[in-house]
Amino acid sequence: MAKYTREEIIERTEQLAKMIRDTEEVEFYQRAEKQINQNQKVNDRIAQIKKLQKQAVNLQHYGKIAALKETEAKIDALQKEIDELPIVSEFKESQGIVNDMLQMVTKTISETVETEILSSIEKKKEE
Structure with missing residues (x-):
């Protein structure tokens, strides 16, 4: 099982943040805000x-x-x-889409970490 350092996790998190920033949804949100x-x-x-x-x-x-x-x-x-105003309603809609995406990412990370921890605990019990 691979071990990661805190720095590696931060680096991967920054990569994920850049990926999110470069989505169509975030780009639309930024244009609407401007x-x-x-x-x-x-x-x-x-x-x-x-x-x-x-x-x-x-x-x-x-x-x-x-x-x-x-x-x-x-x-x-x-x-x-x-x-x-149409521009404001479009902005609010895009804001909701971006927020939903961020919540989905957060939930997925949380659930995956929890699943991995529980799986690890179960494996140790079986040993």
């Missing part, structure tokens, strides 16, 4: 949301509940407007 960052409408709405969030903090601090609710409704409306 397009969002360059989209003026998205940037304007985000700036408006940040401004309103600061107002909301002040309103909450001073106990202005009615004004706070109105400000929060404006924030929600702006967020909904952003979320409904």
Whole structure:
């Protein structure tokens, strides 16, 4: 049975990370993220949301509940407007795909390690 050093495992992990980075899914995610960052409408709405969030903090601090609710409704409306943009929905979809892929890799590694450890323990019991 081969023995690996920590350094070899890290090296293989880095290779796996590079392989994942070079998938179509990650490349699409990165392109979508870049397009969002360059989209003026998205940037304007985000700036408006940040401004309103600061107002909301002040309103909450001073106990202005009615004004706070109105400000929060404006924030929600702006967020909904952003979320409904095709570029944003494509980005979120690609983000989900990439997250699923990473979870699958993590689960596979975890299950494989667990299986190998249990198998090793069973073999030692049989000896």
